[in-house]
Each structure stands twice: as C-alpha cells, then as structure tokens.
Amino acid sequence: MKWIIDLFSSSLGRKLIMALTGLFLISFLIIHCTINAMIFFNDGGETFSYWGHFMGTNPVIRTLEIGLVAGFLIHIIQGLSLWRANHAARPVKYSVTKAPNSTWYSRSMGLLGTLLLLFLIMHTSHFWIPNRTNQFTHGEELPLYKMMFDVFSNPWIVFFYVIGCVSLFWHLLHGFASAFQSLGLNHLKYNGVISFVGTAFSIIVPFVFALMPIAVYFKWIN
Amino acid sequence: MNITLKVWRQKNKDTKGGFKTYQADHVSSDMSFLEMLDVLNTSLIKKGEEPIHFDHDCREGICGMCSLYINGHPHGPLQTTTCQLHMRTFKDGETITVEPWRAKAFPIIKDLVVDRSAFDRIQQAGGYVSVNTGGVPDANEIPIPKKIADEAFDAAACIGCGACVAACKNASAMLFVSAKVSQLALLPQGQAEKKERAEKMVAQMDSEGFGSCTNTRACEAECPKGISVTNIARMNREYFSAMMTSYEVVVGGGE
Numbered sequence: 001m002k003w004i005i006d007l008f009s010s011s012l013g014r015k016l017i018m019a020l021t022g023l024f025l026i027s028f029l030i031i032h033c034t035i036n037a038m039i040f041f042n043d044g045g046e047t048f049s050y051w052g053h054f055m056g057t058n059p060v061i062r063t064l065e066i067g068l069v070a071g072f073l074i075h076i077i078q079g080l081s082l083w084r085a086n087h088a089a090r091p092v093k094y095s096v097t098k099a100p101n102s103t104w105y106s107r108s109m110g111l112l113g114t115l116l117l118l119f120l121i122m123h124t125s126h127f128w129i130p131n132r133t134n135q136f137t138h139g140e141e142l143p144l145y146k147m148m149f150d151v152f153s154n155p156w157i158v159f160f161y162v163i164g165c166v167s168l169f170w171h172l173l174h175g176f177a178s179a180f181q182s183l184g185l186n187h188l189k190y191n192g193v194i195s196f197v198g199t200a201f202s203i204i205v206p207f208v209f210a211l212m213p214i215a216v217y218f219k220w221i222n
Numbered sequence: 223m224n225i226t227l228k229v230w231r232q233k234n235k236d237t238k239g240g241f242k243t244y245q246a247d248h249v250s251s252d253m254s255f256l257e258m259l260d261v262l263n264t265s266l267i268k269k270g271e272e273p274i275h276f277d278h279d280c281r282e283g284i285c286g287m288c289s290l291y292i293n294g295h296p297h298g299p300l301q302t303t304t305c306q307l308h309m310r311t312f313k314d315g316e317t318i319t320v321e322p323w324r325a326k327a328f329p330i331i332k333d334l335v336v337d338r339s340a341f342d343r344i345q346q347a348g349g350y351v352s353v354n355t356g357g358v359p360d361a362n363e364i365p366i367p368k369k370i371a372d373e374a375f376d377a378a379a380c381i382g383c384g385a386c387v388a389a390c391k392n393a394s395a396m397l398f399v400s401a402k403v404s405q406l407a408l409l410p411q412g413q414a415e416k417k418e419r420a421e422k423m424v425a426q427m428d429s430e431g432f433g434s435c436t437n438t439r440a441c442e443a444e445c446p447k448g449i450s451v452t453n454i455a456r457m458n459r460e461y462f463s464a465m466m467t468s469y470e471v472v473v474g475g476g477e
Contacts, residue, residue, distance in 0.1 A: 003465055003468075006425075006465070007462075007465040007466070010424055010425065010428055010461075010465075011394075011396075011424070011427070011428050011432075011433075011434040011435075012424055012434075012457075012458055012461050012462070013462075013465075014434065015434055015435060015458075016458075016462065082434055085433065085434065086391070086392035086393075086394070086433040086434055086436070087392075088326065088433075089325060089326050089327070089392055089393040089394070089431060089432055089433030090324050090325055090326065090391075090392070090393040090433070091326055092324050093324065094291060094294065094321055094324055095241070095319060095321060096291075096293055096294035096319045096321070097294060098294050100440075101295070101389060101440040101443040101444055102391075102438035102439055102440040102443065103438070106436065106437065106438040106439070107391050107436075107438055109436060174437070177437075178436070178437040181437045181451070181454065181455050181458075182435070182437065182458060183458065183462075184455045184456065184457075184458035184459030184460075184462060185455065186451070186452050186454075186455030186456075
C-alpha cells in the first residue's frame with residue numbers, strides 16, 4: 001500500500017487532492033446557493049426554512065456534512081502546505097517582477113483562499129456553528145431566517161460578505177478550470193465547455209450569494 | 223546604441239551575490255544579446271576585471287544552453303532563446319537587468335551560470351526508450367497518425383533550457399517533465415515503459431526540490447519552443463493511471 005502514500009504525497013498527487021476537494025466544494029456551493037436563493041421567493045422564509053430544516057436534520061445530509069467539513073479542512077491545509085513548499089522552491093526572489101506573464105488571480109490563489117478562510121470563519125460563526133451547537137445542546141434548530149435579518153442589519157457585515165463573494169469570484173475563476181487541468185482533463189474538444197461553464201459559474205454563484213445580504217439590508221425582501 | 227546593464231555577480235554558490243552596473247556603448251542593434259555580452263566581457267578582460275560568466279553553446283537557438291532572466295522575462299522580452307534575442311528589441315539608452323534563473327533546484331555556480339543538472343537526472347530517471355539491437359526495421363512499419371506524430375514532435379521540441387522553471391512563480395519543472403513524458407507516451411515505441419517512466423520521472427522531479435504546478439500558464443507564455451500546458455495535463459493522466467495500475471516490483475525477486 002506504499003504506492004497510495006507515494007501517490008498522495010507527490011507534487012502531482014497533492015494537486016489531485018486540491019482539485020478533487022475543490023470540485024467537491026464547488027458541488028456544495030451549488031446546493032448552498034440554490035437553497036439560500038429560496039429567500040428571494042419573498043414568502044416570509046417558508047420555502048427556505050423547509051429546505052433549511054431538511055438539510056439540518058436529514059440523517060444522510062448530516063453524514064455528508066462530515067465529509068464536507070473534511071473537504072474544507074483538507075483543501076485549506078493542503079493549500080497552505082503547498083503554498084509553503086512552492087514558496088521554498090525559490091529561496092532568492094527576482095529583483096524585476098514587473099511585466100507579468102500570467103493573470104494576477106491565478107498567481108494569488110493562496111491570498112484569495114486566505115481571504116475566503118477569514119470569511120468562512122466569520123460566516124460559520126454567524127449561522128452554522130451556533131445552529132449546530134444549539135441542536136446538540138437543546139435538540140432544536142435556531143430560526144435561521146430571522147437570524148439572517150439580524151446579522152445583515154449591520155452594514156459592515158454586509159460589506160465583508162460582499163468582499164467574501166468577490167474573493168470567491170476570483171478564486172473560482174481560476175480554480176474551476178484549473179481543477180480539470182490538474183486532473184489531466186484537458187482536451188481540445190472540451191476545453192471550451194470547461195472554460196465557459198467555469199466562467200459562468202464563477203460569476204453567477206458569487207453574484208447570487210452577494211445579493212442575499214444586500215437584499216436583506218436594503219429590505220428588498222421582508 | 224548605448225545600454226546600461228545591471229548584472230548579477232556572484233563568486234560561487236556559497237557567497238552572497240549582488241548587482242553590478244556596466245555601461246555598454248556603441249552596441250550594434252544587429253548583435254545578439256550574447257554577442258553584446260561578449261564585447262562587454264572583452265572590455266572587462268582588457269581592464270583586468272573578471273568577465274561576466276554566462277551559459278552559451280550553439281547560438282542557434284536549439285541547444286538549450288543559454289539562459290538569463292532579462293528585464294523580468296526568461297530569455298528576455300521575446301519568446302525565443304537569449305542567443306536569438308537581438309539588441310534591436312531594446313531601446314537606445316535602456317537599462318537592462320540581467321539575473322540568473324532563480325530556483326532552489328538550480329543552484330548558482332557563478333554569476334549568471336546555474337547548475338541545471340537536475341534536468342539531466344530527471345531525464346536519466348526515465349526519459350528514454352530501451353531499444354534492442356538487431357536489424358534495422360522498415361521506416362514506416364509502425365503506422366502513426368500524422369496528428370499524433372506532430373504532437374509528439376512538438377513535445378520533443380523542448381530543449382531543456384529551464385525557462386519554464388525560471389518563469390514559474392513556484393519554480394516548477396512540470397512543463398519540462400511533461401514534454402519529456404509526452405514525446406514518448408504519444409508514440410508506440412514509448413508504450414512498453416510508459417508507466418515506469420511517468421512514476422520515476424515525477425519522483426525524481428519531486429526529489430530535486432522543484433515547486434508544484436498552479437496552472438498559471440506562465441511557463442507556456444515564456445517557453446522559447448512553444449511547449450503547451452496540454453502536456454502537463456497529459457503527464458497528470460499518465461502519472462495517475464501509472465500509480466494506480468502499475469505492478470509494484472519487489473527488489474530481490476521475493477526470495
């Protein structure tokens with residue numbers, strides 16, 4: 001079984017882990033974004049709360065949630081460790097670094113990821129952590145829809161949520177297509193589709209997410 | 223043309239280097255960058271100073287020996303080798319900064335000369351096809367589609383200069399290694415050893431201390447031979463399938 005350790009500790013295997021966890025987190029974003037977008041029905045949170053309750057109590061979903069937390073942790077830890085190793089591969093830096101030959105966001109995945117991590121800490125401490133804590137201690141869910149109105153009444157929090165969404169946009173813009181390249185899925189017949197879907201996904205999902213705190217703050221929904 | 227040069231001078235790999243400024247006057251715009259350095263070196267030798275050490279060999283753009291990180295680009299602002307870079311690319315009176323390739327796996331030997339033997343060791347690990355001796359086979363005995371032959375040839379155009387490592391923000395050697403894996407993996411002659419090749423070359427690359435690929439595509443933009451990052455995707459496929467399906471060889475025959 002040594003080969004498995006060799007595979008996942010090699011530079012290519014570590015990128016494989018980044019790509020697989022990245023795509024897994026992307027699939028989570030689809031579900032998270034779809035359910036949260038239910039608030040735009042403007043039905044007093046009825047649809048949103050129905051699905052929120054399902055996600056928070058269904059045993060299958062709760063089991064998958066453990067995988068999700070693991071996915072986040074692996075992606076973050078592996079990303080930071082790769083950033084360190086890549087940094088160490090050039091101990092003496094160049095003195096001339098102008099005239100770049102690549103996009104800034106493809107070179108800044110570590111920075112964008114760190115911003116997302118800070119956002120994630122803030123975001124989970126607003127909703128997920130208190131809700132799950134309450135479920136474990138009192139066996140009851142918290143009224144997430146109502147909490148959302150409390151949290152997003154603060155303009156600073158709305159501002160940081162939008163910053164988080166902008167970071168997510170740039171991170172996905174490189175990460176989505178990059179994951180396929182790391183997996184070895186680069187083919188002239190499919191590159192166009194991957195690039196189009198990746199760009200569309202990176203624009204739509206962060207935009208819908210950013211719209212939520214803004215809509216609540218400006219009372220477009222009530 | 224009059225040029226101001228800021229050149230990295232370093233006695234050996236253990237000493238600390240630094241930039242030194244030189245004035246190159248009456249430079250012909252038709253000179254190659256290396257010829258300009260030759261003239262500068264002649265004047266330095268006449269003055270009794272140590273000439274600037276730099277790598278060069280064929281000066282025809284095919285050997286991969288010349289290097290130099292010029293004004294923030296490996297091989298200078300054009301997508302070519304430094305020997306094929308002419309002074310007309312620069313403006314009269316321009317200040318040009320010349321640095322060596324910077325990578326942990328490419329230690330500096332002297333001034334602008336770096337030790338690129340890490341590439342040789344990667345090649346030796348598996349970048350070959352074992353051929354038995356015997357009669358010469360017919361030229362077109364093995365049918366190979368034209369497009370595949372072209373793709374293999376494009377990968378084989380890699381001259382191993384190391385510009386990809388120099389350009390990459392992670393000092394990653396993946397464009398080089400992937401070109402070497404691809405040129406053989408695409409052809410029937412390379413099939414017998416393809417799994418072993420991918421495994422060994424990647425393992426050697428990792429042990430040399432190169433960084434990982436983050437798909438910025440800077441290497442592709444700077445490669446003087448236009449090697450494409452599709453080769454990196456192919457190497458990833460080759461490596462993953464090799465690691466998951468190859469036979470683990472027990473050394474010693476299992477006695």
